[in-house]
Amino acid sequence: MSRIKNLIQEMSGDPAALCSQICLVERVDKENRTADLQPIDGNAPLLDSNLQADQGGTKGVVLMPRVGSYVVAVRRVRDKLDFGWSKVGF
Secondary structure (H helix, E strand, C coil): CHHHHHHHHHHHCCHHHEEEEEEEEEEEECCCCEEEEEECCCCCCEEEEECCCCCCCCCCCCCCCCCCCEEEEEEEECCCCCEEEEEEEC
């Protein structure tokens, strides 16, 4: 997992701006391209996590995880209160 984190940090340009968590997929909404994720470390669930960068997009390839599978969710931290989630692997 640290290799994935390092690659993402290289792409983002700011290593302090990313935080990753392994999560269990609890629900997938294919129409809205979102998923509910439960971090395995016991933190609060990540509800309606976007499965693509363009939240309003309808085109492109989107990998839909299966309920019960594990994903790596990466949070880009802008400051202590503002963040967003994106999926890295399924």
